[in-house]
Amino acid sequence: MENKETILIIDDELPIRRLLDITLGANGYNIILSVNGHEGLVDAATHNPALILLDLGLPDVDGQEILVQLREWYQKPIIILSVRNSEEDIVKALDNGANDYLTKPFRAGELMARIRAALRIVTKSDDNNLFEFGSLQIDTHNHVVKKNNDLVKLTATEYTLLVLMAQNAGRVLTHQYILKEVWGYGYVEQPQYLRVFIAQLRKKIEDEPSKPKYIITESGIGYRFSE
Amino acid sequence: MENKETILIIDDELPIRRLLDITLGANGYNIILSVNGHEGLVDAATHNPALILLDLGLPDVDGQEILVQLREWYQKPIIILSVRNSEEDIVKALDNGANDYLTKPFRAGELMARIRAALRIVTKSDDNNLFEFGSLQIDTHNHVVKKNNDLVKLTATEYTLLVLMAQNAGRVLTHQYILKEVWGYGYVEQPQYLRVFIAQLRKKIEDEPSKPKYIITESGIGYRFSE
DNA sequence: GGTAATCTTTACAACATCTTTATAAAAACG
DNA sequence: CGTTTTTATAAAGATGTTGTAAAGATTACC
Numbered sequence: 011m012e013n014k015e016t017i018l019i020i021d022d023e024l025p026i027r028r029l030l031d032i033t034l035g036a037n038g039y040n041i042i043l044s045v046n047g048h049e050g051l052v053d054a055a056t057h058n059p060a061l062i063l064l065d066l067g068l069p070d071v072d073g074q075e076i077l078v079q080l081r082e083w084y085q086k087p088i089i090i091l092s093v094r095n096s097e098e099d100i101v102k103a104l105d106n107g108a109n110d111y112l113t114k115p116f117r118a119g120e121l122m123a124r125i126r127a128a129l130r131i132v133t134k135s136d137d138n139n140l141f142e143f144g145s146l147q148i149d150t151h152n153h154v155v156k157k158n159n160d161l162v163k164l165t166a167t168e169y170t171l172l173v174l175m176a177q178n179a180g181r182v183l184t185h186q187y188i189l190k191e192v193w194g195y196g197y198v199e200q201p202q203y204l205r206v207f208i209a210q211l212r213k214k215i216e217d218e219p220s221k222p223k224y225i226i227t228e229s230g231i232g233y234r235f236s237e
Numbered sequence: 238m239e240n241k242e243t244i245l246i247i248d249d250e251l252p253i254r255r256l257l258d259i260t261l262g263a264n265g266y267n268i269i270l271s272v273n274g275h276e277g278l279v280d281a282a283t284h285n286p287a288l289i290l291l292d293l294g295l296p297d298v299d300g301q302e303i304l305v306q307l308r309e310w311y312q313k314p315i316i317i318l319s320v321r322n323s324e325e326d327i328v329k330a331l332d333n334g335a336n337d338y339l340t341k342p343f344r345a346g347e348l349m350a351r352i353r354a355a356l357r358i359v360t361k362s363d364d365n366n367l368f369e370f371g372s373l374q375i376d377t378h379n380h381v382v383k384k385n386n387d388l389v390k391l392t393a394t395e396y397t398l399l400v401l402m403a404q405n406a407g408r409v410l411t412h413q414y415i416l417k418e419v420w421g422y423g424y425v426e427q428p429q430y431l432r433v434f435i436a437q438l439r440k441k442i443e444d445e446p447s448k449p450k451y452i453i454t455e456s457g458i459g460y461r462f463s464e
Numbered sequence: 465g466g467t468a469a470t471c472t473t474t475a476c477a478a479c480a481t482c483t484t485t486a487t488a489a490a491a492a493c494g
Numbered sequence: 495c496g497t498t499t500t501t502a503t504a505a506a507g508a509t510g511t512t513g514t515a516a517a518g519a520t521t522a523c524c
Binding site: 201202205206208209212213219220227229230 | 510511512513514515
């Protein structure tokens, strides 16, 4: 299992943390651990995880409050893990934007299956996994990019950026949006990053990087991948 | 509550059917009831419900089998309701494509919240704003303007101005109003700005900029976008 | 632990857009 | 019809945004 998808765990109970760390790690996920709500919010913004496991009983802030704050900008799945079993808590969490709710103690296998189910929804749109634009080919299934049938070597970040743009071909993406999607919400104010990586990408995929055909600049707004 | 979304219930237990029928109906959903697996498959195909509630213990076919068959073409949420509480069943159902799994007896409020959570994921997109005026297309969702299907390159300000005018097509907008909306309060006394940008826009979207079809001058008052 | 690759930051050059000015053209008005 | 007011257009200068190279910092990998 080579997922390499990152899961953020916001929970202060040591046994749970340890269990999740081992179980999720064994299933090929990258793990980030936060011990309280504030740390969790920061980690979510800086690491851009594919999914968040959130405990409601945190030492500093109520988990429901963290959930609400996360949902102001975080669109990916959030699964609640909690000892609280009242209908009120469950309904509130789900209506606050949680995708699922598991009561502790939970069964590890079930949690794994629920994580897979939650991630599947996001990844589902990937039945469209081969893009072709002129001499440029992007195969997201095999994680391969070719130009004139020659393999283009891209770093992880460059690849993520290219796929994001290609998936939204024809559409203008703002700097903020791209930064949020590729680097995480915490990087929204770093447009220079984006410029550097756009320049790198153009060097690798454009015939004339100074006269780009694929990645078009929309000055003052963002970039557009040309159809 | 006026959802009018259709939910298909595939379950043979009369008390459950009755309970769901009443609860879901009270929450504004349309209900379709199927008493066995085959009927459920047919109803799903003919009614294309927004969500399916599926019992695993059906009289004719195993619910897991129905789930697999549904998932061959049905992409919307499926929530399992079952008396079976083994981890094996839960994991299998989730991996077969179920979005959620509730064991009977369940709490009605929790089920409602889980239905809302499942439907929320699907219902998000599609505020697709598309204006069409003759050969001119303005797609505010993608931030793209086309003339005779050719992309028109606009600066950020030009675009804002055009969208403002198009959104108020047929109405006369005063200089002051446009200046306030596009540039802000401090620019209300700068009608020359507006003239410069209107001229730019006309050069880009009009066939004959000196005989404008779209952006009409209302001398002494402002401009009007012709319908 | 050392090396290579990648990411982050900095500085400045290149470019696009905005603002201002000047002048011509058109419309309004008596 | 001539005068005044309003509008259109081009172009130059000012400002802001983007592109690029390269050095320093960090991370990944052997």
